[in-house]
Amino acid sequence: MNKSDLINAMAAEAQMSKADAKKALDAFVTSVTNAMKAGEKVSLVGFGTFSVSERAERTGINPSTKATITIPAKKVAKFKAGAELAAAVE
Numbered sequence: 001m002n003k004s005d006l007i008n009a010m011a012a013e014a015q016m017s018k019a020d021a022k023k024a025l026d027a028f029v030t031s032v033t034n035a036m037k038a039g040e041k042v043s044l045v046g047f048g049t050f051s052v053s054e055r056a057e058r059t060g061i062n063p064s065t066k067a068t069i070t071i072p073a074k075k076v077a078k079f080k081a082g083a084e085l086a087a088a089v090e
Helices: 002-015 018-037 083-090
Strands: 042-043 048-055 058-060 066-069 074-081
Touching: 002 018, 018 042, 018 048, 074 083
Parallel strands: none
Antiparallel strands: 042 048, 048 074, 058 066
């Protein structure tokens, strides 16, 4: 499912126009992104939790030259499915 498929499904489920569904989805994505940029967790009970995790600096190998390289530390986005979502997928 891509973004336009999701917008169509949201519009049908909520009985709203596709334009309103797009605005709602864009607002949701923007709100979650801004919260995660600020280092906050976003928890939707039953659905899941969006969070930011920090990866430490580590050593890797360049596959073409076999030279050792240092991979810098960085922050990554994580999602952990909630119990209801996990049960629905099984």
